[in-house]
Amino acid sequence: MSSELDTAPEKYEEQHVHEVYEQIASHFSSTRYKPWPIVEAFLQSVSPGSIGIDVGCGNGKYLTVNRDVFIVGSDRSSNLVKIASQHQPHTAVVADTLSLPHRAGRFDFAISIAVIHHLSTPERRREAIKAILECLKDDGKALIYVWALEQKNSRRGWDEGHEQDVMVPWVMKSGKKNPNEDGSTEKTFQRYYHLYRSGELADDIVAIGGEMIEFGYEKDNWWAVCRRSTKSREG
């Protein structure tokens, strides 16, 4: 998508992802409080004392699912990180998924929920998965969630064959106290998404040398549990 517009992908994402989240942060956060069951189960499955990362942690709703682990969350949006950092005893930092400050090979687990699909080229999506897996220990596991192209029963109604790079509106009520110039009280933001088709997430994981452990489809999303491959683990 970014190539069509002839803009550098990081600039494109800055405008169509990061700036949007920065502006909708508190409204977005107020709608994101219920953990998704697969993510919750994954977090509960890790052993006590595990150190994890939550890449693109948003408001940090997953930081407190398991009381016996310590998580370093990261997000591009400093407004979302402010909300996330209130979850004790964890830490949330502002960081870019493609330039993570996490030490390689030190983490027991990683989650990245609804984040990778905001990267606008295949290279950058794969680089992100690689960066996440590099943080893991030899036996560490990552859970990755992305929005699915195949969701014909959802409100959006996309399905196989549809354009995979889409702009998705976020409608925010500005309230009667702060109406727009024309008197309306709603503001619409457009966010960029790459909708993953069946098999694409696994292809990306394998392409960067990762190993699939488990995968599935839940509520309009593809998810995968993966780890560094045996080869990269030995090297």
Place this chain on the structure above:
Amino acid sequence: MKVLTLNFLTCAVKACKTTSTSFPLHPKDCELVSDTIAPNPQLLLNVLPRIDWNALIITAGELGFPTLPPTPPTREELESNEKMMTELHTLLLETQISEGSLVCGNCGHEYKIKEGIANFLLPNHLV
């Protein structure tokens, strides 16, 4: 940002990540605050073997905390030593760096911490 976090983060610059001098990051002009957090001995005991003890000695020293023993306590030693348990809980989980910066020992880049939040976004020339 919790002090425990410093044991798991390094410089975000790719060329620095693999160097030994980039870890741990060095706190500079840091203000510390202490939160009161209910002790979770099980969490601490289980986190203990995952800590890079040499890096923690450096961090604790640079933040002005009492000198840590040269080798980490064993699980049993920590379990039976209430004083050490309290000290580690305070250092790792209750102490926050609220303002200041973290400096990479390899490239010298300074990451700002404001209102307890560290910012690791890199300027364009370092990406």
